[in-house]
Amino acid sequence: MILPIVAYGADVLRKTGKDISADYPELQKLIADMWETMYASNGVGxxxxxxxxxxRLFVVDSQQMFANMDEEETLLYPDRPGIKQVxxxxxxxxxxxxxxxxxxxxxxxxxxxEDIYRAEEVTIRFMDENFTEHVKTFDGITARVILHEYDHIEGKLFIDYLKPLKRKLLxxxxxxxxxxxxxVDYKMMFVK
Structure with a gap:
């Protein structure tokens, strides 16, 4: 099921996410809905x-970014062909x-x-959809997408990295x- 994307201004975007357990209600359906929502919105995370x-849940498919690049451009990124991961x-x-x-x-x-500066590599500890623990290092575009989504579960947005003047202009x-x-051409939920 395609879910509405919460728009900037909603309190939930500024909350630190809570850990969940394997018995979180309808977790596998939620994950499937997140994939469907992400793809319907042309997102990569x-x-x-x-x-x-x-x-504290996010999905990433950096493979899509490489699929949309020409072959020569993909050579600029060490993480090709990307990942699809919960x-x-x-x-x-x-x-x-x-x-x-x-x-x-x-x-x-x-x-x-906006142009945002992020580290080249991230080492992250996480559980996958089967609650198997992983500690992996990612780089390039994949690391960037992971860090962007990770910020969301920390209550942070990419615009927080902008200089005050740029934020004021926006x-x-x-x-x-x-x-x-x-x-937009996808479902959104706005603060009233």
Whole structure:
């Protein structure tokens, strides 16, 4: 089932997510709905707070990013062909490498894209959809998408990385998003 994406301004986007257990109600259905919602919205990642759940769950499919690049462009990224992964109760263990800029956007903040600096690599501890624990290191675009989604379960948004002047310049657009004054081709839920 395609779920509505929570728009900027909703309290749930600023909450730190709660850990869940394997007996979380209808977890496998929720994960399936998150994949369906993400793909229907043309996203490459989706976190539970974006569908109005304050839990530590997100999904990432960085393979899609590489599928949309020409072959030469993919050579710029060491993490090709990407991953498709469920992350439950994730905790960042270590950030490595130099910060690098990439133009990011967010399904909860449509029509706004900005260059955001993030670490080259992330080592993260997480459970998969079967509650098997993993500690893995990711780099490149995949690390970036993971860090973006991880921020969501920490109550942080990509715009938080912007300098105060840039945030001030975006205030009108952000206010419009929170009031539902934005046109997107996917279902959204707005703060009233």
């Amino acid at each position: 989706l976190a539970a707070p974006q569908i109005n759940r304050d839990i 992350f439950i109760n994730a905790q960042v263990e270590e950030l490595l490498g130099d910060d690098w800029a990439y133009n990011e956007g967010c399904l909860s903040i449509p029509k706004i894209r 205030k009108g657009k952000l206010d419009d998003i929170s009031k539902g004054k934005v046109n």
